[in-house]
Amino acid sequence: MLDPKSFRQNPQAVADALKKRGMDLDLSQYTALENDRRNLQLETENLQRLRKEASTEIGAARARGEDIQELVDGVQHVGSQLNAIQNEFRKVRDELAAFLLTIPNIPDESVPDGMDEEDNEVIAEVGEIPNFNFEVKDHVDVAQGLIDTDLASKLTGSRFSVIKGPVARLHRALTQFMLDTHVQQHGYEEIYVPYIVHRDSMEGTGQLPKFEDDLFRLDTEQPYYLIPTAEVPVTNIHRDEILSLNELPKKYVAHTPCFRSEAGSYGKDTRGIFRQHQFEKVELVHIVEPSKSWQALDELLSHAEQILKLLDLPYRLVTLCGGDLGFSASKTIDIEVWIPSQNRYREVSSCSNFLDFQARRAHIRYRPQVGQAPELAHTLNGSGLAVGRTLIALLENLQDVNGRIYIPEVLSGYLGGIDHINLSSEN
């Protein structure tokens, strides 16, 4: 959520800034509402003060043993008056709050203009795109039946998968490797969290109220949701807290499954496990003091990149343009790994600085100095990395003509010391 105060002071400036997202914010209704709010709040508070003073006086009079009936009669009408005005005030206030909740974060100045993916800005290409002197197989073919989406359809439906044998083990090894790297080399605290959260958590990080359609909701009495990313439970760990300065920065790494309805992506990426309703991700989350969040974004990004470097996979970095930016992010840098079968780079991580946008929704604060008033912290997150897509990249980039998969040295230890997997001989 944006700062209501600065929004109020200059809503037009916010509307202008949001044009970078290709968004046309309608302020007409807001202005009227805000006017009402001010008047109603003033009236409400005046009546409250009136009642408070009268009640105090009644209390004092009664203590003196005086007859209070006349005084009581005098204020009785204030109550009903207050009730009416207050109800109106609350309605307006809630409407304003709801409106503010639907406004996305303001893009950082450095975010390039543009409407969609096409306008994203490539900032680096790292590693060498492999030259195959044979026809490359995509990950489904490379896996020789060990990635089985038909079987998953039998169990559940489309966009799910069953992964078997050595490929399943490779998938698990990747997860372990990512977690260990971030914990041991990048100083993260590993954390295990619920995969189901309630509404408040989803609002805290910005998935709700606007993007209910993207989520899986459980049919429970209380609204419960499957997490679309570990960002939700992990960032919300510190909801409604005031952290002391020496607790910052918080750096968490969590491995969770992620569940996304993928509404609106019918027909997209239908082959294999590229786009799934359920996938595994290792997620990095930072909570930092405001002055350090841009530096934190660089670090977070480098930590995620490091995984691809160690796996010997070619990738590029892309700054998302205004139109492609996620709702809560002020700036996002995607890491895209080379996918040979598609002959292009695809996203494996999205590293974002949310500034105080999530912190304001989730009330994540810190105290700059003992005795000083609390301030909102800044939050960031990024995948380190999406495991399924990294598996795809590995299978495709490191295949040879005989159907063998080269195993990077860093993974070898997780797979009993082998340096390749021979999938063709598995069948």
Next chain:
RNA sequence: GGAGAGGUGGCUGAGUGGUCGAAAGCACUGGUCUUGAAAACCAGCGAGGUUAACGCCUCCCAGGGUUCGAAUCCCUGCCUCUCCGCCA
């Protein structure tokens, strides 16, 4: 699933209709004292809204209700804990 207890400031915990945004202790901050530290003593110390500001208002899990007045009484919900049962 059955039975009971409870949700108050960073923590412990008092408060059962008025002067309570809230005792006391701990923690923390500043000061006195000390070569320094500790102890002792003195002082300070919740969050939010609104306003140009003084100030005013709100908040004792959440939402309703009773009342001139609610942390305190009533209703609903959520959560936590204990015991029994069941269970990975």
